[in-house]
Amino acid sequence: MVSNSTLVSTNKVLLVEDNPGDARLVEIYLMESDLQNCEVVNKITLADAIVALETGEEFAAILLDLTLPDSRGFETLERLLAKFPQKNIIVLTGFSDKEMGLRAVKAGAQDFLVKGAFDSEQLSKSLRFSIERTKVLKRLEETQRLASIGNWEYFPETGDFTATDEFFRIFGNTDERHQIDGEKLEEGDCPLKALKDIHDAVGITGSVKQDMKIRQKTGAYRFVSVKCNVRQDENNNLVYQGIIQDITDRKHSEQEAVKSQERYQVVFTQSKDALFICTFDGKFIDFNQATVDVFGYTREELEEIKDTHKLYYPQERKNEFLLKLKAQKAVKDFEISIAHKSGEARECMMTASITVTDDFVGYNCILRDVTELRQAERMRKARDLAQQSAHMKEQFLASISHEMRTPMNAILGMSNILMQMNLAPEQQSLVQNIKNSSEILLGVVSDILEISSIQNGKVVFENLPFDLTELLNNLTNVMQYKAQEKDVYLQINIAPDVPRFISGDKLRLNQVLYNLVGNAIKFTDHGHVKIFIEKLYDIGASVQLKFNVEDTGIGISEDKIEAIFETFTRILRKDRVYEGTGLGLSICKNLVEQQGGKIGASSVEGQGSKFFFDLIFEMADGIEGSGKQPQEPVFELPADAKFRLLLVEDHKMNQLVARKTLERKWANIDLTIADDGQAALDLLKENTYDIVLMDIQMPVMDGYEATKIIRETFPPDRANMIILAMTAHAHVAKDGKYKEYGMDDFVLKPFEPDDLFQKISKYVKHL
Numbered sequence: 001m002v003s004n005s006t007l008v009s010t011n012k013v014l015l016v017e018d019n020p021g022d023a024r025l026v027e028i029y030l031m032e033s034d035l036q037n038c039e040v041v042n043k044i045t046l047a048d049a050i051v052a053l054e055t056g057e058e059f060a061a062i063l064l065d066l067t068l069p070d071s072r073g074f075e076t077l078e079r080l081l082a083k084f085p086q087k088n089i090i091v092l093t094g095f096s097d098k099e100m101g102l103r104a105v106k107a108g109a110q111d112f113l114v115k116g117a118f119d120s121e122q123l124s125k126s127l128r129f130s131i132e133r134t135k136v137l138k139r140l141e142e143t144q145r146l147a148s149i150g151n152w153e154y155f156p157e158t159g160d161f162t163a164t165d166e167f168f169r170i171f172g173n174t175d176e177r178h179q180i181d182g183e184k185l186e187e188g189d190c191p192l193k194a195l196k197d198i199h200d201a202v203g204i205t206g207s208v209k210q211d212m213k214i215r216q217k218t219g220a221y222r223f224v225s226v227k228c229n230v231r232q233d234e235n236n237n238l239v240y241q242g243i244i245q246d247i248t249d250r251k252h253s254e255q256e257a258v259k260s261q262e263r264y265q266v267v268f269t270q271s272k273d274a275l276f277i278c279t280f281d282g283k284f285i286d287f288n289q290a291t292v293d294v295f296g297y298t299r300e301e302l303e304e305i306k307d308t309h310k311l312y313y314p315q316e317r318k319n320e321f322l323l324k325l326k327a328q329k330a331v332k333d334f335e336i337s338i339a340h341k342s343g344e345a346r347e348c349m350m351t352a353s354i355t356v357t358d359d360f361v362g363y364n365c366i367l368r369d370v371t372e373l374r375q376a377e378r379m380r381k382a383r384d385l386a387q388q389s390a391h392m393k394e395q396f397l398a399s400i401s402h403e404m405r406t407p408m409n410a411i412l413g414m415s416n417i418l419m420q421m422n423l424a425p426e427q428q429s430l431v432q433n434i435k436n437s438s439e440i441l442l443g444v445v446s447d448i449l450e451i452s453s454i455q456n457g458k459v460v461f462e463n464l465p466f467d468l469t470e471l472l473n474n475l476t477n478v479m480q481y482k483a484q485e486k487d488v489y490l491q492i493n494i495a496p497d498v499p500r501f502i503s504g505d506k507l508r509l510n511q512v513l514y515n516l517v518g519n520a521i522k523f524t525d526h527g528h529v530k531i532f533i534e535k536l537y538d539i540g541a542s543v544q545l546k547f548n549v550e551d552t553g554i555g556i557s558e559d560k561i562e563a564i565f566e567t568f569t570r571i572l573r574k575d576r577v578y579e580g581t582g583l584g585l586s587i588c589k590n591l592v593e594q595q596g597g598k599i600g601a602s603s604v605e606g607q608g609s610k611f612f613f614d615l616i617f618e619m620a621d622g623i624e625g626s627g628k629q630p631q632e633p634v635f636e637l638p639a640d641a642k643f644r645l646l647l648v649e650d651h652k653m654n655q656l657v658a659r660k661t662l663e664r665k666w667a668n669i670d671l672t673i674a675d676d677g678q679a680a681l682d683l684l685k686e687n688t689y690d691i692v693l694m695d696i697q698m699p700v701m702d703g704y705e706a707t708k709i710i711r712e713t714f715p716p717d718r719a720n721m722i723i724l725a726m727t728a729h730a731h732v733a734k735d736g737k738y739k740e741y742g743m744d745d746f747v748l749k750p751f752e753p754d755d756l757f758q759k760i761s762k763y764v765k766h767l
């Protein structure tokens with residue numbers, strides 16, 4: 001007994017029967033049977049039955065009378081089967097043609113019942129079986145669909161061909177399934193043409209199993225796996241049976257895997273970083289070319305090395321790496337060194353993670369060689385440090401120089417004032433000595449500052465036309481005086497092809513020549529100092545000149561000659577002390593070399609020395625107003641000039657020096673002194689002045705700030721006053737800093753009285 005629940009809630013049965021009596025009988029039997037919920041749909045003709053089936057209505061079974069108004073006999077079954085090969089057909093035959101029933105089952109019907117001979121029980125048994133079969137077939141079909149497996153059977157003898165839905169789906173032509181017949185299949189132009197090849201292959205071996213590509217009607221390809229064999233049925237006819245599985249998706253993912261594998265392979269081989277897979281014992285399993293490069297061993301050598309971990313150092317660091325890797329499963333940017341085959345150390349960064357597969361435990365690693373990077377970093381740091389210390393040195397020298405110049409101003413200033421008083425000759429000479437010594441000291445300070453700024457590359461060279469002959473004449477005029485003080489004859493010789501007008505840095509050339517000629521005179525007691533200038537050659541619009549300074553002095557021993565151009569190098573002489581700092585030649589060397597020239601010396605000790613340098617200049621056509629340059633007559637305020645001057649200065653001695661110097665020059669001067677910037681501002685609120693001398697570095701408020709406030713906040717008569725910086729900061733003057741701060745000009749301390757007088761006169765006269 002089958003319970004109701006196992007039956008489909010309504011099992012429709014299609015009864016194709018034109019005899020109303022027979023039809024009624026079937027209905028009665030069904031009602032009597034244990035098949036409940038069974039609904040009978042009666043169709044009189046085959047055509048109507050086909051229409052009902054084509055609408056897609058589901059029937060658990062078809063009860064088919066073979067004798068119908070529109071179809072008779074066996075053909076009725078054949079026609080129905082051709083259209084619906086999967087349907088459960090139970091053939092109803094007359095008593096006389098039982099044979100027909102057997103034939104029908106062979107042809108594909110599921111069962112047969114002999115009219116008048118079956119009862120309710122037989123009918124229900126047959127239907128139940130049919131319903132169950134439908135279910136099984138449905139399940140099979142579902143399974144085939146899920147697995148993309150279809151199957152087919154082919155009888156070459158009759159040309160019969162049956163296949164499941166999934167089979168046709170795989171071939172992409174479900175709608176054509178009913179038109180497939182054996183003949184078509186044999187012709188090989190059927191949509192299932194692949195089958196012909198398969199059947200042919202089977203013909204020889206009895207069975208075939210292969211993966212192949214089939215082309216659907218749309219042109220799309222599917223990959224399929226096919227199994228087919230052939231057997232003989234009871235009539236010795238051949239039957240081909242096959243199953244086909246769509247493996248396109250699997251194939252695609254396999255192909256994708258291959259492609260991505262290929263892509264990774266490219267990254268792997270071409271990476272600049274060493275990539276490798278390694279066991280925890282240090283054996284390389286796989287590695288790329290960069291690994292070979294980093295370690296320096298050949299591929300074969302690396303494969304041979306049992307423990308590549310030995311190539312890391314320090315070894316404690318390697319242990320640390322492995323411990324960390326095992327503990328954390330991954331390590332990022334771990335710094336370690338490796339020993340290159342050459343013995344050279346390579347600094348590296350390792351990023352690794354543990355890999356575990358069925359047959360491997362170890363790690364994969366990206367190793368980046370950062371040796372060059374680290375070197376560059378270290379160099380950058382060293383350079384930064386050097387720059388920093390150069391800057392500090394510069395600052396230090398600037399401040400030392402300031403601290404020295406301030407009191408020197410007082411010493412020199414007071415010496416000047418003293419010398420103008422009616423002193424006894426001995427006193428006069430003592431003061432003169434104070435003055436001379438102070439000036440030497442001042443020269444030293446200037447040289448120190450100069451070398452520091454030259455060495456820091458701070459010097460900007462000018463390129464202006466000048467008269468070389470004039471420069472040399474001025475030089476000899478000044479130096480002649482020094483030479484004559486000694487028993488030295490100074491001579492200058494300019495080769496005729498040396499151009500008179502050239503373009504370059506006149507001041508720097510002068511400085512170098514002064515130093516060399518000064519030294520020559522200093523180290524020569526008798527004989528001569530000869531200067532001669534020659535042309536080496538013309539290069540287009542440029543000319544290379546060589547300057548030689550030759551003396552007959554004490555000379556320099558051969559082993560010292562290289563060293564004298566270095567900073568602070570001096571040669572100690574046994575018999576005599578020569579003044580100097582050892583900076584002069586070093587300054588010359590820097591100035592010449594920074595302009596692209598060369599400097600050198602040769603000497604025979606006790607006989608004399610020769611210094612020479614060469615420089616390239618551009619030729620100049622002449623200089624504006626050259627020849628006799630009308631010197632601007634130096635204007636000086638008359639002694640009785642009356643004007644108001646504000647001196648802003650914190651240093652008491654320098655206040656005194658300035659006051660004395662100025663009052664001696666201009667007896668009627670109205671001079672007020674402010675101790676710092678703030679005091680100056682207070683005074684300016686009430687008073688006006690013709691000129692202000694402003695020290696820069698002062699307590700409370702410095703000269704820069706005071707000037708800024710004056711320029712920005714005072715009424716025009718004071719905001720536009722002439723303000724001269726008066727400073728011991730050499731760079732204020734040199735770098736034009738005073739202009740940036742709104743000052744009109746500067747006087748460098750220690751000041752030459754004449755210089756101060758001229759500057760004051762220059763500005764006050766314009767008032």
Ligand code: ADP
Nearest residue numbers: 519520523555564570571580581582583584585
């Ligand atoms: P300074 O003259 O201030 O000592 P320099 O750098 O100008 O410093 O010279 C360095 C040293 O070279 C001098 O101390 C001196 O020993 C030597 N020197 C320079 N010029 C001459 C020269 N014309 N004759 C002999 N020695 C010289």
